[in-house]
Amino acid sequence: MxxxxxxxxxxxxxxxxxxxxxxxxxxxxxxxxxxxxxxxxxxxxxxxxxxxxxxxxxxxxxxxxxxxxxxxxxxxxxxxxxxxxxxxxxxxxxxxxxxxxxxxxxxxxxxxxxxxxxxxxxxxxxxxxxxxxxxxxxxxxxxxxxxxxxxxxxxxxxxxxxxxxxxxxxxxxxxxxxxxxxxxxxxxxxxxxxxxxxxxxxxxxxxxxxxxxxxxxxxxxxxxxxxxxxxxxxxxxxxxxxxxxxxxxxxxxxxxxxxxxxxxxxxxxxxxxxKIFTHNGNGGNPENRLRMTLHYDQNPSGWNGFATLADFYAKFENGDQRKGKDGLKNGTEFEGVGYGFLVGQQYKDDGSQVINSRTGLPLAFTPNVPLLGAGTADGIRVIKYHKGNYGNYIFFRLGDVMTMKAEAQLRKGDAAGAKATVDALRAARGAGDIGTLDLNKMYEERGREMYWEGVRRTDQIRFGTWSSTWSDKSVTDPTxxxxxxxxxxxxxxxxxxxxxxx
Incomplete structure (x- = not known):
């Protein structure tokens, strides 16, 4: 509690x-x-x-x-x-x-x-x-x-x-x-x-x-x-x-x-x-972002709370750094908890499997998760601020600025300029050329860059997807x-x- x-x-x-x-x-x-x-x-x-x-x-x-x-x-x-x-x-x-x-x-x-x-x-x-x-x-x-x-x-x-x-x-x-x-x-x-x-x-x-x-x-x-x-x-x-x-x-x-x-x-x-503007940690720090999603049998012990939706996870391509990586430190030393989207079998710091203490089974996160009646391992967990080395909580950063610039370029009709801005960002993230860029692709790219950073609601409203439906959300009331x-x-x-x- x-x-x-x-x-x-x-x-x-x-x-x-x-x-x-x-x-x-x-x-x-x-x-x-x-x-x-x-x-x-x-x-x-x-x-x-x-x-x-x-x-x-x-x-x-x-x-x-x-x-x-x-x-x-x-x-x-x-x-x-x-x-x-x-x-x-x-x-x-x-x-x-x-x-x-x-x-x-x-x-x-x-x-x-x-x-x-x-x-x-x-x-x-x-x-x-x-x-x-x-x-x-x-x-x-x-x-x-x-x-x-x-x-x-x-x-x-x-x-x-x-x-x-x-x-x-x-x-x-x-x-x-x-x-x-x-x-x-x-x-x-x-x-x-x-x-x-x-x-x-x-x-x-x-x-x-x-x-x-x-x-x-x-x-x-x-x-x-x-x-x-x-x-x-x-x-x-x-x-x-x-x-x-x-x-x-x-x-x-x-x-x-x-x-x-x-x-x-x-x-x-x-x-x-x-990093453009961050919080110094006094009065709150990013540890909540870590514990709110991790299972209580992981290290650190989490509150086994929030997950991403399978449809959102599906928007990420393999090879894109933003999708996540295993818990390796400097490429060799194992840290247990990975980065980005945590899906499948989870591991301890020593490389052994995490066991779900409530079921006695290996802890493996599954993509699908219901809003009500979920199991303890249902749902893909998300880690951006990693244990032991998280920095200050970020309000503004360059990736945010570049996606805002690209969107503005696209909305005013400069598709070539917007594509160049997006491709520069994607190159740094290990992702390929965006191809032909339209508002839907821009919306998805913004989501890939900024997930779980407190901007998705505003983005959905601006792009016109707010009143649509998604998993366990059927209300379409525009108010x-x-x-x-x-x-x-x-x-x-x-x-x-x-x-x-x-």
Missing amino acids: KNYKFFFLLPALALGMMTFQACTDLEPEFTDSLLAEGASGTFAGNAGDLLVTAYNDLGAFTDQANIYSLTAHTSDEMIPPTRGTDWGDNGVWRTLHAHTWDASHAFVTNSWNQLNSRVFRCNQVLASTSPAPTAQQAAEAKFLRAFYMYHVMDFWGKVPFRNVGEGVDVNPRVLSRAEAFDFVEQDLLDAMPNLPAGGPGGDATKASKAAANALLARLYLNKGVYLASNPAGPYTFDNADMDKVIAACDAVIAAGYTLDTDYFNIFKTTGVSE RVLFPIPQQALDSNPNLRQNDGY
Whole structure:
């Protein structure tokens, strides 16, 4: 059994703690730590100390629940099977996969609270007076605010916003998706001049021009979605916006990042050539990505949770590094757990077979896995951050940037340029020429490069596959492109309106 602690944000922006045990029991404990703010428009806090906290708050993205679960479990790349009574948790995981969540879903509520509290934390940095932020600290805070607000806008299509100086009796105003888009864009543009350049020699755990450009690229790439009159589409991607994506990506590439010819080295401490923006490990680290999928008889002992879908695995060709490799260290020393997709017989560090302690049989992962009633060895497991040598958790990296650039090139009609970009990436990954490139192939290539890194939901929406069906997901309701506003937030802020379909 695993215990979780989550920040819980009241719409009045009171910060409390919620204890979440075994993914089922919710016991909120509220404090008024933010209710003591002054109402002057400034904040008597130390900007440097608050900025450190704002960075540490990125740890929320490394948990397997909440924010990450909304990006991955709702998509076609991951399934959270219930195995006997394991991972049943009153259906909290299954409803995400099946697209049957509602406004009371714990992970939806927790994510809303976590992200909005972090936006407010960045506001505190900018309003601090003891001492006030330096120009670079203010720029870093604006980048982080843009990063957090981007996710609120992406998940819910609207953003409640409160200035530090507003009293708790003032209901937060609500930014529309278009207003939030403009806010995020302006924060990034304002921050850019006072941020360090970035590059593989820089500190990837801190905001940089390269990180800001990577976020701008993602923002502009999805502009057709975010500014659509109907959140469910149809979407129009203007050439001018695609030019902005390409320019932002080129600015990142110009900072000196290079593709790693060993794909899984990217996720190790030794891999630095592609990392643009990462989390430093304070407040959360990538170990959750390891344990959430491994079987409890493997080393390290996992929680025997999540798997990929057989149809998703089938999109990978043999020879593509991204499909995975055996657990060999430096080509000779065996490490037991492999990299990428773990399918078939599993082994210990000494090379002997792992035995499933519940069945007494050799542990062999099978491709097919049902959402309900799964066996302990059903489902292909996925490892990117490997035991013992995983590096910082990655938010932006060069492979992400190159696939964004290629997509933008393709959408504006430059198929030859897009193919060249994709083929350069595939060459580094040990894969062959992509051949004739169209949007469907681009979508699949993006999935191969970025699987289990928290972007699949947004990609599926942009490419128009979100409302299709896949294994154990038959719901095609287009309103599911947005999550519901938590009922607790609606009850306390009359300026909020529920999203369609809830």
